[in-house]
Amino acid sequence: MAIDERVLIAGAGPVGLVAAANLVRGGVPVTVLEAGADLSTESRASTFHPPTLDMLDQLGAARALIAQGLIAPRFQYRTKQDGVLGQFDFAAIADLTRHPYRVQCEQSKLTRILHQQLRGTAQYELQFDAEVREVTQRGTGVEVAIARKGKTERRSGRWLIGADGARSDVRRALGIEFPGFTWQERFLVVSTPFDFRTVIPDLDAVSYVTDPERWHFLLQIPGLCRVMFPIRPEETDELALSGEFAQSLLAAVIPGISNYEVAHATLYKVHQRVAKTFQRGRVFLAGDAAHINNPLGGMGMNGGIHDAINLTSRLIEVWRGTKPEAELERYDRQRRAVTLEYIEQQSIQNKRNLESDGAEFGRRLKEIAADKTRTHDYLLRVSMIASLRRAQELG
Numbered sequence: 001m002a003i004d005e006r007v008l009i010a011g012a013g014p015v016g017l018v019a020a021a022n023l024v025r026g027g028v029p030v031t032v033l034e035a036g037a038d039l040s041t042e043s044r045a046s047t048f049h050p051p052t053l054d055m056l057d058q059l060g061a062a063r064a065l066i067a068q069g070l071i072a073p074r075f076q077y078r079t080k081q082d083g084v085l086g087q088f089d090f091a092a093i094a095d096l097t098r099h100p101y102r103v104q105c106e107q108s109k110l111t112r113i114l115h116q117q118l119r120g121t122a123q124y125e126l127q128f129d130a131e132v133r134e135v136t137q138r139g140t141g142v143e144v145a146i147a148r149k150g151k152t153e154r155r156s157g158r159w160l161i162g163a164d165g166a167r168s169d170v171r172r173a174l175g176i177e178f179p180g181f182t183w184q185e186r187f188l189v190v191s192t193p194f195d196f197r198t199v200i201p202d203l204d205a206v207s208y209v210t211d212p213e214r215w216h217f218l219l220q221i222p223g224l225c226r227v228m229f230p231i232r233p234e235e236t237d238e239l240a241l242s243g244e245f246a247q248s249l250l251a252a253v254i255p256g257i258s259n260y261e262v263a264h265a266t267l268y269k270v271h272q273r274v275a276k277t278f279q280r281g282r283v284f285l286a287g288d289a290a291h292i293n294n295p296l297g298g299m300g301m302n303g304g305i306h307d308a309i310n311l312t313s314r315l316i317e318v319w320r321g322t323k324p325e326a327e328l329e330r331y332d333r334q335r336r337a338v339t340l341e342y343i344e345q346q347s348i349q350n351k352r353n354l355e356s357d358g359a360e361f362g363r364r365l366k367e368i369a370a371d372k373t374r375t376h377d378y379l380l381r382v383s384m385i386a387s388l389r390r391a392q393e394l395g
C-alpha cells in the first residue's frame, strides 16, 4: 500500500482537533478518524487557561470560544466557615498573555468551533464511525486498520497522532505502558442553574472550597454552576447518582437552601497516569491518550492542547523540510517531562490542599498574596505558563 501524504489523527476531541487545526494552518493535509458518530457532547473540561487561549487565538478560535463562554479574571479558595482564604487576579500576569483570565466554557463548544472552521478546507478530512484498531509502521509511514460499521478499512499517512483519549487504542496497539494510580474516591459533577452568587455575594466564577469531609469546587459556566464533590468508596454509584444524594450534597454547600434544580449529574473515576513514552517511531500520543490527572486546576485538556501545538509545530517543520526528523524527539522530551514534573504534581497537590482543613493552606496563600513576586510566580504556575517555559528550557 502506497503511503498517503498526510497526517492521521485518531480522535476528534479537543486535542485531536487542535492538532488538525494547527497542521492545516501549516499547510499539512490531515485525516481525523473519530470512533463516534458525531463530536462528543460530554461536558468535561470547562476551564481554558491564558496560554491555551493565546494558542487558540493563533488558530482563529479564541474569539468564538470567549463569545460562548464566560470570562473569569479571578479565582479564589474558600472554607465553608470562614469564606475567602485567598483570591488571585490574572491581571498580575497581563504582561505575559493576551488573555489574562480563564475562560469557562465546555470543551464540546471548542470541538464544534474548530470543526466548523476546518470544514470545507481542502486539507481537512474528518471521518466519523471510524475506530482505529491496529497500527502498523512502515519505512516512511503508518498504516491503520479502522473498524467501520462491522467492516475493516485501511488508511495510511506519514505520521499518526493518537489523540483517542484515556483508553487509547493507539497506545494499546503499540503496547505502551500507562503507569500510575486510580484515586479511591470518584468525583461527582452536579450542574445546576442556581446562581450561588445570589447567596454568596463575594463568590468568584472559579471557586475551590477546602473541607476534609467533602471539599468541592463551584465553577460557573454560562447559565450553569458546576459543583464537583468527592464520592467515598463505600458510597455506591447508584447512591451517588440518585437525585436525593445530589440534593443533600448541594444543601451542604449553603445551609438553609434546598430543592435545587439539577441539570446533570455525572460520576467519574479519576486517575493519575503518564504513558512510558509519547513517541514510538512515526506514532505520537497526545492529550488523555498520553496522560490523565484529576480535574483540580483544569490542566488535563489544557495540557493536551499544549501537547498538540508543540507536536504539530514540529511536524510542520519536518514536513516542509526545514527541520530534520530528529526534531520530533523533542516532543516527548519536553512534554512528557513537564507532564510528570508539573501537571501530575500540581493536580495531586491541588487535591491535597482542598482535602485539608484549610489552616496551613490559608497561611501559605496569605503569604503569597502579600508578596508581588510570589503572586506573579504563583499565577505563572496556576495558568500553566511556567510549564510551557520549562518545556522550552528542556530544549
Ligand SMILES: Cc1cc2nc3c(=O)[nH]c(=O)nc-3n(C[C@H](O)[C@H](O)[C@H](O)COP(=O)(O)OP(=O)(O)OC[C@H]3O[C@@H](n4cnc5c(N)ncnc54)[C@H](O)[C@@H]3O)c2cc1C
Residues within 6 Å of the ligand: 010, 011, 012, 013, 014, 015, 016, 033, 034, 035, 036, 040, 044, 045, 046, 047, 048, 107, 130, 131, 132, 133, 163, 164, 165, 166, 168, 169, 170, 189, 268, 286, 287, 288, 289, 295, 297, 298, 299, 300, 301, 302, 303, 304
Ligand atoms: C469532570 C471533569 C472535568 C474536567 N475539567 C477540566 C478542565 O476544566 N480543564 C482541563 O484542562 N481538563 C479538564 N478535564 C480533563 C479533560 O476533559 C480531558 O483532558 C480532555 O477531554 C482530553 O481531550 P482529548 O482530546 O485528549 O481526549 P477526549 O476528549 O477523550 O477525546 C478523545 C476522542 O477520541 C475518540 N476515540 C476513542 N477511541 C478511538 C479510536 N480507537 N479511534 C478513533 N477515535 C477514538 C473518542 O470518541 C473521543 O471523541 C476534566 C475531566 C473531567 C472528567
